[in-house]
Amino acid sequence: MVADSQPANTQFAQDHARRVMAKRIRGIFRSILIHASLIPAAFVFTLPFLWMLSTSLKPDVQFYAYPPVVIPSPFQWSNYPDAVKFITFFLYLRNTLTIAVLATIGVLISSSLVAYSLARIPWRGRNFLFILTVATLMLPFQVTMIPLFLVFKNLGWVNSWLPLIVPHWFGGALYIFLLRQFFMTIPMELSEAARIDGANELKIYYSIILPLSKPALATVAIFEFIARWRDYIGPLIYLSDQEQYTLSLGIYEYQTQYGAEWGLLMAASVLITLPIIMLFFFLQKTFVQGIALTGIKG
Amino acid sequence: MGRYLTSTNRIRAIQLEILSPAMATATATANLPRRRLSQGTRHTINGLLFASPWIFGLLVFWIYPTLASAYYSFTKYNGVRNPTFTGLANYIELFTKDEEFLAAVYNTVYFAVVSIPLAIIFAFGLAMMLNAKIRGQVVYRTIYFLPTLVPEVALALVWIFIFTPHNGLIAAPFRAFGSRGPCWLTCAEWARPTLVLLALWIIGQQIILYLAGLQDVPQDLYDAADVDGANFLSKFRNVTVPILTPVVFFHLITSVIGALNFFAIPYIMTGGTGFPANSTLFYSIYLYKNAFHYLEMGYASAMAWLLFMFTLVVTLVIFRSARLWVFYAGGED
Numbered sequence: 001m002v003a004d005s006q007p008a009n010t011q012f013a014q015d016h017a018r019r020v021m022a023k024r025i026r027g028i029f030r031s032i033l034i035h036a037s038l039i040p041a042a043f044v045f046t047l048p049f050l051w052m053l054s055t056s057l058k059p060d061v062q063f064y065a066y067p068p069v070v071i072p073s074p075f076q077w078s079n080y081p082d083a084v085k086f087i088t089f090f091l092y093l094r095n096t097l098t099i100a101v102l103a104t105i106g107v108l109i110s111s112s113l114v115a116y117s118l119a120r121i122p123w124r125g126r127n128f129l130f131i132l133t134v135a136t137l138m139l140p141f142q143v144t145m146i147p148l149f150l151v152f153k154n155l156g157w158v159n160s161w162l163p164l165i166v167p168h169w170f171g172g173a174l175y176i177f178l179l180r181q182f183f184m185t186i187p188m189e190l191s192e193a194a195r196i197d198g199a200n201e202l203k204i205y206y207s208i209i210l211p212l213s214k215p216a217l218a219t220v221a222i223f224e225f226i227a228r229w230r231d232y233i234g235p236l237i238y239l240s241d242q243e244q245y246t247l248s249l250g251i252y253e254y255q256t257q258y259g260a261e262w263g264l265l266m267a268a269s270v271l272i273t274l275p276i277i278m279l280f281f282f283l284q285k286t287f288v289q290g291i292a293l294t295g296i297k298g
Numbered sequence: 299m300g301r302y303l304t305s306t307n308r309i310r311a312i313q314l315e316i317l318s319p320a321m322a323t324a325t326a327t328a329n330l331p332r333r334r335l336s337q338g339t340r341h342t343i344n345g346l347l348f349a350s351p352w353i354f355g356l357l358v359f360w361i362y363p364t365l366a367s368a369y370y371s372f373t374k375y376n377g378v379r380n381p382t383f384t385g386l387a388n389y390i391e392l393f394t395k396d397e398e399f400l401a402a403v404y405n406t407v408y409f410a411v412v413s414i415p416l417a418i419i420f421a422f423g424l425a426m427m428l429n430a431k432i433r434g435q436v437v438y439r440t441i442y443f444l445p446t447l448v449p450e451v452a453l454a455l456v457w458i459f460i461f462t463p464h465n466g467l468i469a470a471p472f473r474a475f476g477s478r479g480p481c482w483l484t485c486a487e488w489a490r491p492t493l494v495l496l497a498l499w500i501i502g503q504q505i506i507l508y509l510a511g512l513q514d515v516p517q518d519l520y521d522a523a524d525v526d527g528a529n530f531l532s533k534f535r536n537v538t539v540p541i542l543t544p545v546v547f548f549h550l551i552t553s554v555i556g557a558l559n560f561f562a563i564p565y566i567m568t569g570g571t572g573f574p575a576n577s578t579l580f581y582s583i584y585l586y587k588n589a590f591h592y593l594e595m596g597y598a599s600a601m602a603w604l605l606f607m608f609t610l611v612v613t614l615v616i617f618r619s620a621r622l623w624v625f626y627a628g629g630e631d
Contacts, residue, residue, distance in 0.1 A: 034427045041424060042441045045499065049444055051467055052456045064465040066473060114352040123338075123345030133352070136360050140559055140609055142585050142602040144363035146370065146595050150377055151363070170355025201344045230449040232562045237590065248451040262459060269452035276447045284440065291503055292510035 049273070056080070056266035063262050076263065083254075083267035091243070092250035099164050099246060100228035106169035107224045108217060114171045115179035116205045120191055130180070136173045141233075149237060163238045164231070168224070175220045178293055182216035183209060219290030222283055226276055247272050370599035377595045388600035399601070401576040402584040405490060409580065410557035413494045418549060421501045422542070425508030439509065443502035454566035457496055458483070483567065486575040493564060493578065504549050511545040512538070540625040547616070547624045554612055558605060561586065581605060 055063065056079055058072040083089065117123070118130050152163040186209060194204045210217070235246045242250075251272070254265035280287060335343075346353070371388060373381035392399050424442060428435055445453065460467045461482040472479030482492045515538065523533045561582040570587055572579025585605070589598035 031430070031432050034430050034432055038424070038427055038432075038438055042438055045442050045445055045502075047467075048453060048456045048460065048499065049448060051460055052448075052452065055456075055459065064462070066465075066470065068467050068470050110351040110355070113348045117345045117348035121341050121345040121348065123342040125342075126345055126349075129349060129353070132356060136356070138555065138609060138613055139360065139364065140555070140602065140605050142559070142582060142598075143367050143606045144360060145586075146377075146589050146599055146602065147363035147366035148359065149589075150366075150595075151358075153377070167355065167359050169351070170359065171352035176352060201348065205348070226447070232450050232566070233586075248449055251451050251455070260455075265455060266459075269448075269456060273448045273452055276449075277444065280440070280443065280447055284436070287443075288439075288506055288510070291506045 052266045052269050052273070055262055056083075056270050058263055060263060079263045079267040080271070083264040083271070086261065086264050087250050087253045087268070088242075089247075089250070089268065089271075092245050092247045095161070095244060096229060096246040096248075099161050100225050102161075102165045103168040103228045104221055104224045106165065107172045107175055108221055110169055110171040111175035111220060112179055112210065112213075112217065113205070114176045115183055116201075116209060118176065119180045119183035120186075120188075120204070120209065121201060133173050133176055137177070145237070152238070158238055159241050159244060160238075161244065164228075164234050172224065175224065178220060178290070179213070179216055181293060182213055186212055215286060215289060216293070218283070218286045219293065222279060222286060223290060226279070229272075229276060367599040367602055370596050371603045372600075373596040374594075375596035375599075376593040378593075381596060384596070388597050389604070391597070392600060392604070398572070398576060398579060398584060401572070402579045402581045405577065405579060406558060406560065406581040408490055409494060409497070409560060410554060412491075413497045414550065414553045414557060416494070416498060417501050417504065417553060418546060420498060421504035421549070422508050422546070424501075425505050425512055426538070428505070428509055429512040439506065442505050445499045446502040450562040451566055453500075454563045457563075458567055461492065483578075484574060486577040489574055489577040496563065497560075504553075507545050507549065508542065511542045515541045543624045544626060547620055550616055551613055554616070555609060558582075558609055 054070060054072060057075045057077065058069065058079075059076045062069040062072055118126050118133075148163075149158070152158050155162075157163050157166075190208055191204050194208060199207075230248065231246070232248045235249050239245055239249060247268075251265065251268055254261045254268065370381060372383060372385060374384050374387070375381035428438055428442075448456075463469060463481050463484055464473075464478055466482075468482065469479045480488050480492075483489050519537045519541075520533060523537055528536070559582050560580050564578045564580050565583050565586070568578050570583050570591075572583065581601070585598050585601045588594045588601065
C-alpha cells in the first residue's frame with residue numbers, strides 16, 4: 001500500500017489497530033461484567049419456581065433437610081398423581097377454564113367494539129368517554145367492590161360464576177385503551193374508502209379493522225386469560241360453594257389441620273403455573289409488544 | 299337535519315346501520331331515505347351504538363357503585379338491613395378510635411415508600427444491562443418475567459415455604475455460619491421489609507417496559523454525545539435518563555396504585571390476620587375484613603373513599619410534577 005512508504009501513516013495505522021484492540025478488550029470486559037451481574041439476578045428470579053419444582057418431586061423427609069436438597073433423590077413422581085387426587089383438581093380446573101375462556105371472549109368482543117367507536121368513528125362525546133375510561137383505571141377496586149357485591153347479591157348471582165364473567169362482557173378499560181391506541185395507527189383512508197363503497201361500520205369493523213389488529217387482539221386475549229387464570233380476590237369474594245371453586249381457592253385444601261402437604265401443594269402449583277409459562281414461551285413477542293403498548297404509547 | 303327526526307325514525311335509522319347494506323338500501327328507497335341523516339348524526343349514532351356495551355358497563359359497574367359507596371360511607375350498613383345514616387361517624391371513628399386502621403395506613407405507606415423506589419432502580423438497572431448488546435438477552439428477559447407469571451397463590455405459598463425461619467431454604471446460608479438468621483415473616487420488625495423484598499421479585503413487566511423504552515432511544519443521540527467526548531456517566535445522565543422519564547412516570551403512577559391495593563400476597567400469607575402484631579395488615583386487607591368478615595359495609599366504604607381520595611391526590615401531585623421532570627421527545631407541548 002501507499003501508506004507503507006509514509007511513516008506518519010504507519011504510525012496512524014498502528015495507533016488505530018491498538019485502539020480497535022483496546023476497544024474490543026474493553027467490550028469483552030464489559031460483557032463479562034454485565035453477565036456477572038445478570039446471572040445472579042437470573043438465579044434469584046428463577047428461585048421460587050425452581051424451588052417449587054424441586055419440592056414437588058421430594059419425599060416428605062427432604063422438605064426441610066439441611067443442607068437443602070436441590071435435586072431430590074429419588075424423584076417422587078407420585079406427588080403429581082397424588083396431588084390431583086388429594087383435591088378435586090379437575091373440577092377446579094374445569095371451573096377456572098370456563099370462567100377464563102368466557103370472560104376472555106366477552107372482553108375481546110366488547111372492548112374491540114368500544115375501541116372501534118373511540119378510535120374510528122368521529123362523534124361528539126367520544127373524547128369525554130375516553131377520559132372517563134382512563135379515569136376508571138385510577139379508581140381503586142375497593143371503591144366499587146362493596147356496592148357491586150350487593151348488586152350481585154340482590155340478583156342472586158353470588159356463589160355463581162356470573163359475577164366473574166358477566167362484567168367482562170361490557171368491556172375492560174385497560175383493553176379499550178390498548179385497542180384504541182392500536183386502531184388509531186391504522187390509516188383512516190381505509191375506512192373512508194370503504195364508506196364510499198357503501199360498507200357500514202359493522203362491516204368495516206369486522207372485515208378491515210379486526211383482521212389488521214390481530215397482534216393487539218392476541219395481546220388482549222392473553223392478558224385477560226392470564227388475569228382470570230390467576231385471579232384470587234374475585235373468586236374469594238364471590239365463590240363460597242366448594243363445587244364452584246377455581247384453582248386459586250382450591251389449592252388451599254392442601255393445608256390440612258395436620259400441616260401443609262408441601263410436596264402435593266408444590267406439585268399442584270407447578271401444574272397451574274406451567275400452562276401460563278408455556279403460553280409465554282410461545283407468544284413472547286405478543287407479550288412484550290403488549291406491555292410496551294400499554295405503557296409507552298400513552 | 300337529523301335533529302328533526304322523530305324518535306321512531308331515529309330507531310329506523312339505527313336499524314339501517316346494523317342491517318345488511320342490501321336490506322338497508324331496500325328499506326331506504328321504500329321508506330325513509332338514508333340521505334336524510336347527515337354524516338355527523340350517523341357517526342354519532344354509530345359511535346354510541348358501538349360504545350354502548352361500555353357505556354352500560356361504566357354506568358352499572360363503575361359510576362353507580364362509586365356513588366353508592368360514597369353514600370354507604372356515611373351510614374351504618376351490614377348489607378342486609380337498610381343502611382342507617384350516621385353522618386361522619388365512620389370517618390371520625392377511623393381517625394380517632396381505630397388503631398388497626400392506623401396500623402394498616404402505616405404499613406401500606408411504608409410498603410409504597412420503600413418498595414417503589416427500589417423497584418424503579420432495580421427494573422431500570424436490569425433493563426440497562428439487558429439493553430447492552432449481550433448474548434442471551436431473550437433468555438434473561440424470560441427469566442426475569444417468570445415470577446410475574448406464577449399465580450399469586452402459588453407464589454405466596456412457595457415464599458412461605460422458602461422463608462420458613464431456621465428450616466426454610468432462606469435459612470441455609472445463615473446456618474452455614476452457625477447463625478439462626480432473621481425471623482422473616484414471623485416477627486413484626488422483619489415482616490414489613492421481607493414483604494418489600496418479596497415484591498421486588500415481580501418487576502418483570504417493568505423491566506420489559508424500560509427495555510422497550512431503551513430500545514427507542516435514537517442511536518444518533520449517543521453518537522452525538524460520543525463526538526462531544528461524553529463518558530458513560532454523562533451519557534446516562536443526559537441522554538438515557540431524560541428519554542426514559544416517561545416510562546418512569548408511568549411506572550410510578552401504576553405502582554403507587556398497585557402498592558395502595560396490595561392485597562393478595564399478604565392476605566394469602568397470613569390469612570388476613572395481619573400477623574405478626576398487625577405488621578402485615580395492609581389497607582386493602584383491613585378494608586376487605588371490615589366488609590366481608592365483620593359485615594361493616596358502611597365503615598369499609600368510608601375506608602374505600604379515603605383510599606380513593608388519597609390515590610387521587612397522590613396521582614395528581616405526580617401528574618403536576620411531571621412538567622418538572624418528565625421529558626417528552628415531541629418537544630414542549
